[in-house]
Amino acid sequence: MNTYVDTAMPSCARHPGRPATQYCQKSDRHFCDECLACANPKLYCPHRTACIIWFFEREKRREKREEKQARN
Numbered sequence: 513m514n515t516y517v518d519t520a521m522p523s524c525a526r527h528p529g530r531p532a533t534q535y536c537q538k539s540d541r542h543f544c545d546e547c548l549a550c551a552n553p554k555l556y557c558p559h560r561t562a563c564i565i566w567f568f569e570r571e572k573r574r575e576k577r578e579e580k581q582a583r584n
């Protein structure tokens with residue numbers, strides 16, 4: 513059993529034991545790359561403009577849109 517706890521690297525809120533890479537200021541939670549999604553996109557977030565999670569979500573959406581446009 514791994515009892516090592518690194519306070520500088522918290523684990524993912526959904527995957528205990530997996531190191532988190534992102535932090536959600538709105539929900540005060542840490543997430544890993546796999547969980548990179550806004551917990552509640554419809555809820556107003558005062559940190560959104562600076563939110564790395566939201567930024568990546570937007571990038572993903574843009575990529576999808578561009579993919580679609582490229583096919584048409």
Ligand SMILES: [Zn+2]
Pocket residue numbers: 524525526527530543544545546547
């Ligand atoms: Zn996770």
